[in-house]
Every structure is written in C-alpha cells, then in structure tokens.
Amino acid sequence: MVSDLNRHRRAFWAQFASEQPALAARMERGSESTRWLAVGNRPLILAHYISANAVGLFVRGDRGTRTGHIREFLFPHHDLLAAALGQPDIRLGDQFLLVSRLRTDMHDKANWPNAIDWLAGNSPIYERALRDLQRL
Numbered sequence: 563m564v565s566d567l568n569r570h571r572r573a574f575w576a577q578f579a580s581e582q583p584a585l586a587a588r589m590e591r592g593s594e595s596t597r598w599l600a601v602g603n604r605p606l607i608l609a610h611y612i613s614a615n616a617v618g619l620f621v622r623g624d625r626g627t628r629t630g631h632i633r634e635f636l637f638p639h640h641d642l643l644a645a646a647l648g649q650p651d652i653r654l655g656d657q658f659l660l661v662s663r664l665r666t667d668m669h670d671k672a673n674w675p676n677a678i679d680w681l682a683g684n685s686p687i688y689e690r691a692l693r694d695l696q697r698l
Contacts, residue, residue, distance in 0.1 A: 568594045602696035617677040618663030646691035
C-alpha cells in the first residue's frame with residue numbers, strides 16, 4: 563500500500579517529468595523523495611529532493627559509496643565548488659554534501675511550478691561544477 567505522502571511525492575516527480583522531460587529522462591529514482599543524476603566518471607550523484615518544506619540539491623556518491631569518501635574527495639575543492647555554485651557560504655556538510663534548497667510549502671501544489679523551475683535552473687549549475695571538478 564502506498565502512503566499519502568509517497569503518492570504526493572510521486573505526483574510531484576510526475577509533474578517534474580512532464581515539465582522538464584529532458585532533465586527527468588537523465589535521472590534515476592533514488593527513493594520516493596529523490597531523483598539522482600550521475601555526473602562524471604567517478605560518478606558523483608547530484609540528488610534532487612523534495613521534502614515537506616523545500617526542494618533542493620545535494621551531492622552524494624553512487625550506491626554503496628561511503629559519504630565520507632565523497633566528502634574527502636570534495637573537501638580540497640570546497641572554495642572552487644563554492645565559487646562555481648555561486649554560493650560562497652555553502653557548507654560541505656557531513657551527510658548531505660553541498661546542500662542547496664528552496665524553502666517553500668510543498669504540500670501546496672501551487673508552489674510546485676516554482677519549485678520545479680528552481681530545480682531545473684540550479685541542476686545544470688551543480689552538474690557543470692561537478693563535471694569540471696572531475697576534469698582537474
């Protein structure tokens with residue numbers, strides 16, 4: 563049985579896919595609340611997420627990769643990543659790396675178009691930064 567919360571999340575991702583088909587086609591389901599975009603050879607995963615009060619992005623490793631290993635890989639490049647993301651104060655973080663979010667009430671479907679636009683606008687910035695990092 564699917565919970566109301568998961569039905570809500572699935573409806574958001576379905577709307578995301580209908581409004582951003584090219585981006586959505588390159589993603590895979592991470593969980594009910596996330597969609598993953600693999601970036602580069604490593605690969606680094608750009609996670610797109612929905613929560614009750616936000617949508618956002620964070621970086622993680624592929625399935626089975628320890629977060630600590632990805633953090634160690636990213637740490638020496640924090641300043642470069644912060645500049646590339648246009649977020650000088652971004653924190654690397656411990657579990658969810660390089661988190662960026664748009665705070666909005668995601669229970670209100672009227673907020674979904676703006677949330678989708680935010681994800682679609684920020685995703686390529688992260689993707690470019692992560693791809694460039696792996697070329698160093």
